Amino acid sequence: MGRISEETIQQVIAASDIVAVVQSYFPLKKAGSAYKAVCPFHSERTPSFQINPARQIFKCFGCGAGGGVVKFVELYEHVSFPDAVRRLAERAGLPITETEDSAEELGAFRQRKELLHLHREISEWFHQLLLSDPQAEPARRYWRSRGFDGEAARRWKIGFAPPDPVRLLKWAREMPFRDELLAEGGFMIFVDDDGRRRREPWFRFAGRLMFPIANEQGEVIAFSGRLLDPEAQGAKYLNSPETPLFNKSRVIFGLDRARRAITREKRSIICEGQLDLITCVEAGIEAMVAPLGTAFTEHHARRLHQLADETVLCFDADKAGVKAAGRAFAILARTGIHVRVAELPPGDDPDTLVRRDGGQAFRDLIAAAPGFFDFQLTHLTRTTDLSQVRERLRVAGELATGIACLTEKAAQEDAINRTATRLAVPTDDVRKLVIRAAREAGRERKYEESTEARARAPQSATDDTPAVDDTPVLPANPAIVALCRLLLTDDESRAWLRGCETDWWSHIAGTEFLQRLWKEADFATDNPSAAALFFASLSTRESEAAHTLLADPSPTGNLAAARAAFYHLKAQWLRGQIDQLQARLRSRETEPQDQLVLAAEIAALTRLAREAAQMARLPASVAPF
Numbered sequence: 001m002g003r004i005s006e007e008t009i010q011q012v013i014a015a016s017d018i019v020a021v022v023q024s025y026f027p028l029k030k031a032g033s034a035y036k037a038v039c040p041f042h043s044e045r046t047p048s049f050q051i052n053p054a055r056q057i058f059k060c061f062g063c064g065a066g067g068g069v070v071k072f073v074e075l076y077e078h079v080s081f082p083d084a085v086r087r088l089a090e091r092a093g094l095p096i097t098e099t100e101d102s103a104e105e106l107g108a109f110r111q112r113k114e115l116l117h118l119h120r121e122i123s124e125w126f127h128q129l130l131l132s133d134p135q136a137e138p139a140r141r142y143w144r145s146r147g148f149d150g151e152a153a154r155r156w157k158i159g160f161a162p163p164d165p166v167r168l169l170k171w172a173r174e175m176p177f178r179d180e181l182l183a184e185g186g187f188m189i190f191v192d193d194d195g196r197r198r199r200e201p202w203f204r205f206a207g208r209l210m211f212p213i214a215n216e217q218g219e220v221i222a223f224s225g226r227l228l229d230p231e232a233q234g235a236k237y238l239n240s241p242e243t244p245l246f247n248k249s250r251v252i253f254g255l256d257r258a259r260r261a262i263t264r265e266k267r268s269i270i271c272e273g274q275l276d277l278i279t280c281v282e283a284g285i286e287a288m289v290a291p292l293g294t295a296f297t298e299h300h301a302r303r304l305h306q307l308a309d310e311t312v313l314c315f316d317a318d319k320a321g322v323k324a325a326g327r328a329f330a331i332l333a334r335t336g337i338h339v340r341v342a343e344l345p346p347g348d349d350p351d352t353l354v355r356r357d358g359g360q361a362f363r364d365l366i367a368a369a370p371g372f373f374d375f376q377l378t379h380l381t382r383t384t385d386l387s388q389v390r391e392r393l394r395v396a397g398e399l400a401t402g403i404a405c406l407t408e409k410a411a412q413e414d415a416i417n418r419t420a421t422r423l424a425v426p427t428d429d430v431r432k433l434v435i436r437a438a439r440e441a442g443r444e445r446k447y448e449e450s451t452e453a454r455a456r457a458p459q460s461a462t463d464d465t466p467a468v469d470d471t472p473v474l475p476a477n478p479a480i481v482a483l484c485r486l487l488l489t490d491d492e493s494r495a496w497l498r499g500c501e502t503d504w505w506s507h508i509a510g511t512e513f514l515q516r517l518w519k520e521a522d523f524a525t526d527n528p529s530a531a532a533l534f535f536a537s538l539s540t541r542e543s544e545a546a547h548t549l550l551a552d553p554s555p556t557g558n559l560a561a562a563r564a565a566f567y568h569l570k571a572q573w574l575r576g577q578i579d580q581l582q583a584r585l586r587s588r589e590t591e592p593q594d595q596l597v598l599a600a601e602i603a604a605l606t607r608l609a610r611e612a613a614q615m616a617r618l619p620a621s622v623a624p625f
């Protein structure tokens with residue numbers, strides 16, 4: 001791997017239509033000459049994510065994310081610029097030409113490549129052990145007891161991890177894979193917390209039934225291991241730790257298989273475990289996904305909302321399942337996705353229901369699933385004496401927590417009214433409970449965000465850490481903003497501005513980004529690949545500012561607009577210079593002879609300021625002074 005040549009990058013961008021690329025991830029809606037969607041990068045209900053096909057850019061007017069097709073893949077896939085280009089090149093069937101890269105980038109790329117290779121090979125090894133190794137008989141017996149055969153094991157690449165770490169080490173060294181790579185992948189621990197080498201390495205998945213976890217591209221990036229020995233110590237299910245490949249808060253089990261079905265059916269189905277999911281998919285219910293463990297995150301919710309506007313929760317029919325449904329709803333509702341809950345028979349989970357009654361019974365259950373609040377009301381009223389006002393208000397308080405998560409005012413009011421009617425309590429009382437719940441949720445989120453920020457901070461506030469620069473890239477000065485926009489969008493204006501003397505810009509606050517555009521934004525407006533190269537060189541804040549300018553629906557103007565903004569800004573600078581000289585002229589410390597010189601300079605600058613103001617109003621055909 002190395003640095004990708006600029007020519008190759010331009011070829012890749014030219015071959016990658018941004019509308020087609022984005023639509024391969026989630027559906028878009030045509031809106032005039034643009035396309036719209038719910039933003040994939042933050043929680044929202046009303047679509048603020050827009051694509052301009054003519055300029056080949058995207059922009060979210062909610063969170064500010066924006067850029068070209070490469071930037072979209074970077075943000076969406078959580079990869080670097082070079083990796084995004086490589087993925088687009090693979091999609092377009094183009095070869096990649098690379099030059100030698102830095103040692104750090106080369107090391108990160110090699111690490112990822114080696115880890116993917118390790119996961120691919122070890123997945124196959126675990127799978128072959130399950131199919132034929134004598135030690136795997138307990139795993140095969142358990143697999144068959146859950147109603148699966150060898151063909152199902154092959155379809156899902158189910159495996160078996162041997163109980164002896166020596167056997168894994170022997171296989172790894174024959175491949176060969178380094179011990180350090182096994183540790184980086186989360187399979188082995190060779191060193192104790194105190195830094196000393198362990199006498200015997202610890203194998204995380206020893207003796208477990210192994211479920212490969214894939215990313216959306218179908219690459220194995222982690223594992224979930226199911227304990228087989230009921231007498232053994234440890235969690236029933238154990239996932240890989242976080243690695244350079246795997247972050248469980250961003251990965252949904254089964255999504256690589258379910259994505260097309262979710263888009264087709266306009267609905268996802270969320271269950272709790274891998275075996276529930278596999279049973280349902282084997283029965284033909286394809287739009288199934290499962291979080292890894294109990295952690296369901298906002299990233300998961302946003303990703304599902306990108307694919308469909310509705311999801312059905314299908315958790316166990318017990319207290320723990322109801323609580324899990326409530327937690328998932330609170331996260332899902334904030335994205336604006338409509339949530340329903342499948343009411344499983346007591347004692348059942350999706351696996352037992354499908355194996356006993358078949359796939360059609362489960363489909364019927366999904367089709368009849370009530371909305372979350374109807375489900376919660378039914379569940380709470382079954383176990384509560386509603387003859388007592390105090391109990392009815394307590395139930396209303398529990399429901400208020402969920403109602404407060406709804407992002408649409410109309411949906412929130414409807415839930416408030418239905419709750420008040422079902423519980424026979426005043427609507428205003430329910431509304432007050434919702435307001436209180438919203439305030440408490442807001443405080444909790446602020447606390448969590450501040451805690452996470454402190455945890456991410458590399459040093460304490462007392463250290464000599466440079467302060468974060470929060471100065472706006474684009475100042476409030478409309479002349480500066482106009483010049484920045486014209487440098488990015490109008491070839492004639494850019495050429496004229498490049499011929500102007502601009503040294504005085506450096507004396508005006510807020511022109512740093514303008515100066516950079518004047519020096520470096522050297523591309524034709526009809527060449528999005530060259531523009532993308534320039535945007536890739538910008539910082540995150542600069543890139544967001546640039547794409548805000550590109551996506552601004554207001555007219556960009558032409559050479560006359562460039563001239564007006566240029567001379568208007570020059571007049572501003574000259575008036576600032578005049579103010580400084582007048583302050584010196586009024587100072588008692590200024591000598592009489594200096595006052596005469598200052599007065600002459602003020603008169604000259606005043607004349608220039610007047611001329612600049614006049615030039616700002618002249619037609620574009622008049623030459624600049």
